[in-house]
Amino acid sequence: MVPAIYFDGRSTHATRVDAWRDGDTLRWRGADGTQEWSAPWITIEPSARVTGVPFTLHVRDGGHLQIDHDALPADWFPRHHLIERVVDRLERRWTVALAGIAVVVASLFVLFEFGLPWAADRVSAHLPRAVEQAMGKQSLDALEGRLLMPTALPAERQSHLQAVFRHFVGGMPGVPGVRLAFYGSKALGANAFALPGGTIVFTDALAEAVPDDDAFIAVMAHELGHQANHHMLRQVLRSSGVLIVASMLMGDVTSMGGVAAGIPMFLVDSHYSRGFEEDADRFAFRALASQGIDPEAFVHAMQALERAHPELKGQELRYASSHPLTDERIARAHEASLQFRAAKATADARAGR
Amino acid sequence: MHDETMASGVYLPELDVIPARDTREVHRLRFHGHAGDYFRIWIVNVALSLVTLGIYSAWATVRTRRYMYSNTTLGGSPFDYLARPVPILKGRLLTVLIFAIYAFAGRIAPALQAVAVLLVAGFMPWLIVKSMMFRARYSSWRGLRFYFSDDYAGAYKWYLGVYFLMGIPFLLILLVAMMGHPGFGMLLGFAAFTGIYPWIKGHQQAWVVDNHHFGGKSFSFDDAIGNYYGVYVKAAGVALVWFLPCIALFSTAAVLINKGNPQAFNPKMPSPYFILGVYAVMAPAYLGVWTFVHTRMTNLLYNQAQLGQYRFRSTLAYWPMLGLYLTNALAVLFTIGLALPWARIRTARYRAEHLEVIGEGDLSDFVRDAFAHGEIGATATEMDSLLGIDIGL
Numbered sequence: 001m002v003p004a005i006y007f008d009g010r011s012t013h014a015t016r017v018d019a020w021r022d023g024d025t026l027r028w029r030g031a032d033g034t035q036e037w038s039a040p041w042i043t044i045e046p047s048a049r050v051t052g053v054p055f056t057l058h059v060r061d062g063g064h065l066q067i068d069h070d071a072l073p074a075d076w077f078p079r080h081h082l083i084e085r086v087v088d089r090l091e092r093r094w095t096v097a098l099a100g101i102a103v104v105v106a107s108l109f110v111l112f113e114f115g116l117p118w119a120a121d122r123v124s125a126h127l128p129r130a131v132e133q134a135m136g137k138q139s140l141d142a143l144e145g146r147l148l149m150p151t152a153l154p155a156e157r158q159s160h161l162q163a164v165f166r167h168f169v170g171g172m173p174g175v176p177g178v179r180l181a182f183y184g185s186k187a188l189g190a191n192a193f194a195l196p197g198g199t200i201v202f203t204d205a206l207a208e209a210v211p212d213d214d215a216f217i218a219v220m221a222h223e224l225g226h227q228a229n230h231h232m233l234r235q236v237l238r239s240s241g242v243l244i245v246a247s248m249l250m251g252d253v254t255s256m257g258g259v260a261a262g263i264p265m266f267l268v269d270s271h272y273s274r275g276f277e278e279d280a281d282r283f284a285f286r287a288l289a290s291q292g293i294d295p296e297a298f299v300h301a302m303q304a305l306e307r308a309h310p311e312l313k314g315q316e317l318r319y320a321s322s323h324p325l326t327d328e329r330i331a332r333a334h335e336a337s338l339q340f341r342a343a344k345a346t347a348d349a350r351a352g353r
Numbered sequence: 354m355h356d357e358t359m360a361s362g363v364y365l366p367e368l369d370v371i372p373a374r375d376t377r378e379v380h381r382l383r384f385h386g387h388a389g390d391y392f393r394i395w396i397v398n399v400a401l402s403l404v405t406l407g408i409y410s411a412w413a414t415v416r417t418r419r420y421m422y423s424n425t426t427l428g429g430s431p432f433d434y435l436a437r438p439v440p441i442l443k444g445r446l447l448t449v450l451i452f453a454i455y456a457f458a459g460r461i462a463p464a465l466q467a468v469a470v471l472l473v474a475g476f477m478p479w480l481i482v483k484s485m486m487f488r489a490r491y492s493s494w495r496g497l498r499f500y501f502s503d504d505y506a507g508a509y510k511w512y513l514g515v516y517f518l519m520g521i522p523f524l525l526i527l528l529v530a531m532m533g534h535p536g537f538g539m540l541l542g543f544a545a546f547t548g549i550y551p552w553i554k555g556h557q558q559a560w561v562v563d564n565h566h567f568g569g570k571s572f573s574f575d576d577a578i579g580n581y582y583g584v585y586v587k588a589a590g591v592a593l594v595w596f597l598p599c600i601a602l603f604s605t606a607a608v609l610i611n612k613g614n615p616q617a618f619n620p621k622m623p624s625p626y627f628i629l630g631v632y633a634v635m636a637p638a639y640l641g642v643w644t645f646v647h648t649r650m651t652n653l654l655y656n657q658a659q660l661g662q663y664r665f666r667s668t669l670a671y672w673p674m675l676g677l678y679l680t681n682a683l684a685v686l687f688t689i690g691l692a693l694p695w696a697r698i699r700t701a702r703y704r705a706e707h708l709e710v711i712g713e714g715d716l717s718d719f720v721r722d723a724f725a726h727g728e729i730g731a732t733a734t735e736m737d738s739l740l741g742i743d744i745g746l
Contacts, residue, residue, distance in 0.1 A: 005430070007496035012568055013717040014430060014495060050416055051390045053423040054431060062721070064496050066430070087401065087416070091394045100396035101691070107403040138462055240457050244449065 002071055004028060006037070009062030019057075019065055021076065026057070028065060046077045048084035051091055116245060120237035124230055129197075132233050136197030143201075144183075151182035153204050158182055161207060161216060168217050169224070171291050178227055180220075182207060190305055192219050194226040196233050209304045214297035218288060222298070225283030231276045281329060285336035289343070295336035302330065378713050379666075384698075384705035386424035392694040394420055411442035421697070425705055427494065428716045435498070436491035436731065444731030478508035483733030489565060490729045497721055500566040511560045515553045522546040547589075551581035554650070562658045568719020575657040584649040591645045595638040603634040640682065644675045655708065661719070663712035669704065677703055 001018040006028060008015075015035075019028035026044055029036040045058040055072045057065040090096045140148075151158065165180045177198045185191065190206035200223045210216040226232065285295040398413030415438050422434040455473075458465040473480075482505055489501035522545040529538030559576040566572065607630065648669045655667035677700060684692035710716070 009496045010721045011717065012430075012495040012497055012719040014428075047419075048416075050420055050423070051394060052385070052387065053420055056433065062496070084412070084416070087397065087412075091397045094393065097393040097396050100393075100400040103400040104396065104403060107400070111403070134462060237457070240453070244453050 002067055002073065004057075004071075005066040006030075007064055007066070009059075009064065017065070019067070021073075044077075046072075046080050048081040049088045050084075051088065111245065112242065116241045117234075117238055120241050121234055124234045124237050127233065132230065133197035135233065135236065136195040136199055139195050140199060140201075147187050148183035148185050148201065150184060151204055152184050153182050153207055157207065161202075164213050164216060165220060168220060168287075168291065172224070172287055178224065192223055194223040194232065196230070196236075198227065200224070200227065206305070209307065211300055211304055212297075214293050215301035215304060217291075217293060218284060218295070218298040218301040221284035221287040222280050224287065225280030226276065228283060229276070229279055231280065235276065277329070278332075281332060285333065285340075289336070289340045292344075295333050295340055298333045299330055299337075302333075378711065380428050380710040380712075380716055382705040382708045382710070383426050384424055384702040385426065386421065386698045386701060388695040388698045391417075391420060391698050392691075395694040396691075407445070408442065411438040411445060414438070414441055421701060422492065425701065427710060430495045433493045434491060435493055436487070440731040441735065444733070444735035447732050448735045474513070478512040479505060480733045481512055482508045483729065485561070485564070487729045487731055487734040494567075495717075495719075497568050497719060502564040502566070504560070504564050507560050507564070511553070511557050515549075515556070518549050518553070519546070521549065547585070551585040552578055554585075555581035558650070558654050558657075562654065567660060569721065570661040570719065573659045575659070577657065580653055580657070584646065584653065587649070588642060588646050592638075592642045595641040599634045599638040603630060606630065636682075637679070640678060641675060644678055645671055648674045661712070662714065663710050663716075666709040666711055668707045668709075670707075673703065 001020050004017050004019045006015045006017045007013070016031040017028040017037075018031065019026060021027075021041070022038075024041045025038050026041055027036065027038045039059045043060045047053075047056045047058075049055070049069075052069055054069055055067045057067065059065070161182075162180060169178060178200060179198055180200050180202060182202050182204060184204045188203055188205075190209045191203045192201060192206055194200050200220065202219075206219070207216070210219065281298070284298060288295050288297060395417055398409070398416055402408075402410035402413045415434065415436060418434045418436075423431040425432050455466065455469050458469055482501070482503055485501040486503060489499035492499045522542040525545055526535075526538040526542035529535070529541055555576060555578045559574045562572045562574040564572075607627070648671050652667045652669055655665040658665050681692075681696035681700065685696055
């Protein structure tokens, strides 16, 4: 006999009953013994086990029996809610709860560090080129007239740089349809960035700051690296993904989504950018070397940039496409330069022989 | 919107005014949940949701919500949450898809996003109805389910139509400014706004309560609109009291800090410390005002509602609520979310302790009603939790 409370499903009247199993039938009887009910055992739908929550055994006619959490005999419904049975066992243990914290931290890390970037890259690989172009055009429209003003570079300087650019791109496979555009911009200072769809924006201040054509080409090559690897599109998809996943998590995990969602956004964004910067650098070093330009030119360009932004000296240099100027990057450029010189020396030696 | 407390509270009968027949018979709501139990349930379910890439999250939602509902009792009987995980999962997937399209649309063409926003705004009242129907349909007490009428016309009226009235203050400002009295225009616009906003909020509550049913009876609402003017006028006062000292404090601090700093303040690129400072100062002030409105509006909602011969009495008080929310926020912040179950449990306990059902009878006189009891899709309720629509409950 199990003490229970019976609700007939037709009213909110509560009846105290005793329930028991009688072969293939569930029977229950009013505490005063006057009334008795029964239902075939297989038609009973028990609720899943949750710590501290009473069981409800639903009867087919809409009524239910409420049985205290600890009062339901263990052998009554052994085959129901198998998954939730396991989950319930986990929920009872403090050791599992502690492990749960570790699992949450680890899976969030894997999700944001690897899962989302991977998924975003898959999507970006399958997006039509028109989408990328639309994105680039929209960004340029938004910037023109606000941050980007008409260029004040002399016409001959412009056409010289354009010619250098065309010559460089002409010798390089894998970057179709790129174009170079000059803009004056007080707010951005000496700056360059690659918009999706092929436009590379170069500010007047940067065009004046680069010491020579090789340094100009080095900056260009870096931006082409962003372009060739579709970095802007991938970055946008990644941050959209972070936004979506974070909101979904916050929806269930906390209602302070607005503030909290910004934190992973920021961390992830600045972090991914660094990975992309390295890709673009590598692309630039290779491209420079392949056209016989010493990657050391990249260091010159970076130093020129630093001179043009004296207020940022020592800090990470950031601009629209976020190019932190770190010792690491300079070291890598030096290394690329050494390799280039070694290769050149070998080639020269061979040619000389 | 994922606040289980609110969800379980919405469908309860509430009272403030003494019912027609004088009675002192009070049925208290009780909350029996334990933070420790709930923490273990919560963390295991969050972990499982993450490991299964969100698939399990629907089951997790059902389990955690069942815990909160079933631990809330009225007259000794628990409430029950009856939603099934699979419809919730479907709704959630559809919501992610819609939201992903929306998030990405803004990067390609803002016009597309604007269209999406308009579309969502147009569907919002429909969404609200569907969401309320879902919650009511899957909440039950003593074997009877709650029910929410599919009053779409009312939803469009009170959650979309009336907002066009809000254009009146702006038109006034514009008109009077064109006649050369911009100051007077602002004043007039503000007055019009004050006149309209509480009226809208009051009618929204009335609509929500009027459309809920339980046990063969409909909830009814006194809708004394005057009460809402009282709440919002006081809220304006509370806002002044909170924001003025906060702003004064912040400006003093900002000036002092900037003194030692030779670099001029650049409004286009404020330093992270400045932004952090603004948040640190504004968050408590915002919480102070929000808690006031929330507390008073919840009390009004229940205290003006009636179900059969039962009334409700909600006695949430401002300072305890503020203390509760403030300590919750700090605890959640400093434990990176781990204190969330504890915060939910103590909020639920406080709210249950301050809600009573008053009326002669032992609450056993409700009967199954004749309303249609079909299944209701979960998409609307999932969308509204993601968008965080404030229905004002």
